[in-house]
Amino acid sequence: MxxxxxxxxxxxxxxxxxxxxxxxxxxxxxxxxxxxxxxxxxxxxxxxxxxxxxxxxxxxxxxxxxxxxxxxxxxxxxxxxxxxxxxxxxxxxxxxxxxxxxxxxxxxxxxxxxxxxxxxxxxxxxxxxxxxxxxxxxxxxxxxxxxxxxxxxxxxxxxxxxxxxxxxxxxxxxxxxxxGEAKTTEKQVVTMGELSENKVDFGIFPKTEKQERIIELKNTGTEVLVIQDVTTSCGCTKLEFERTPIPVGDKRVLKIIYEADNSGYFQKTVDVFCNIDSSPLQISVIGEAKDK
The missing domain is CATH 3.40.30.10 (Glutaredoxin)
Structure with missing residues (x-):
């Protein structure tokens, strides 16, 4: 049915x-x-x-x-x-x-x-x-x-x-x-948000060196922006951020961390779920880890 x-x-x-x-x-x-x-x-x-x-x-x-x-x-x-x-x-x-x-x-x-x-x-x-x-x-x-x-x-x-x-x-x-909770049509409060960049390129680096990059998420809408969850395509990629609502016009710092478990070129993704129509916001993380 x-x-x-x-x-x-x-x-x-x-x-x-x-x-x-x-x-x-x-x-x-x-x-x-x-x-x-x-x-x-x-x-x-x-x-x-x-x-x-x-x-x-x-x-x-x-x-x-x-x-x-x-x-x-x-x-x-x-x-x-x-x-x-x-x-x-x-x-x-x-x-x-x-x-x-x-x-x-x-x-x-x-x-x-x-x-x-x-x-x-x-x-x-x-x-x-x-x-x-x-x-x-x-x-x-x-x-x-x-x-x-x-x-x-x-x-x-x-x-x-x-x-x-x-x-x-x-x-x-x-x-x-x-x-059996079929009543799930309540309207969700949504706003708008933008990432300062949606692609992070760590370039070529030694495999043993932890890589970090800061990007920003800005609330460009008219309601409070809430980061609801974050998922990554692999355990070697992490995202650190302050878990508090983002007021209208304000920004939140997102720290992307990559620790290679293998050498070679990689392409990972980070999905940021929040109360916007285009959720999740996706960040592409690329680079190449080299053995010494």
Whole structure:
């Protein structure tokens, strides 16, 4: 069954100010909203890619399906430690008799590398390692990692799309839908904000040297600007800032910190979620770490 309020709310949360991106995301959400996800009949689940286990998700009230292609299963992109925290939070809702299954399906180029990631993160939830990519072939999932996660109802129909680990607004939406809090259309106070720069280039530097850069976020609107959350594409990138509201016309200093764990060229992102229509504001962080 189509869920109109979910579609409207989701669009308000994730669409940027660029018309082309608006159109692309609008079309994507329209395509997937209410669509039935098809499951292969012979998906095999294992713990850390070793021991096969019985994992029955078919009778769950809700399913959260997490698909990761050959590029999306890397540790810094999966952020399995955050998934474990989110799963515990969802599990706490069981007193409402609403079973939620988390269905992880990975299509890795290198099975051993994925197993190492699962072991390193101590991730013991059942996962499907779909080396033939049959799940994706049945459904043709979006190519963007942020749209390869779905909240399904009992009939396997999509009621929300987006990654709750990468986007706190999507996380909030998932939890509200699972709790049955359909009244989520209250108008949010919004303002406007601008970054002094949206691209940070650290250039070439020794791998052992911590890199720091200061940029500013200015409230250019007519209401108080609030930074609600910050996510980064990898643990080697951090953002430090003062967690207080920003008055109209005022600025807030954001310190971007990068500590390389590997040598070579890198391109990371920092997403700043705040009460503006174009949230999140994205900062690109690039550079090249060199061995001595």
């Amino acid at each position: 189509k869920n109109g309020f979910t579609l409207i709310l989701f669009l308000c949360l994730v669409i940027s100010c660029h018309d082309s991106k608006k159109n692309r995301l609008s079309n994507l959400v329209n395509e997937w909203n209410g669509k039935e996800i098809q499951f292969p009949s012979h998906l095999a689940f294992t713990v850390q890619g070793k021991d096969t286990v019985c994992f029955d998700y078919s009778r769950s009230t809700y399913k959260i399906v997490i698909y990761a292609d050959s590029m999306g299963y890397l540790s810094c992109k999966l952020q399995l430690s955050k998934w474990k925290t989110f799963m515990q939070e969802v599990d706490s809702l069981r007193d409402q008799n609403k079973a939620v299954s988390f269905v992880f399906c990975f299509c890795p180029q290198n099975r051993e590398m994925l197993q190492n990631v699962l072991c390193y993160e101590h991730f013991v939830h059942p996962v499907c390692i779909d080396e033939q990519d049959e799940f994706n072939k049945l459904n043709h999932f979006p190519s963007e990692i942020t749209f390869q996660t779905f909240l399904l109802d009992r009939d396997n129909r999509v009621i929300a799309i987006g990654n709750p680990i990468l986007n706190p607004k999507v996380r909030e939406l998932y939890l509200k839908l699972i709790r």
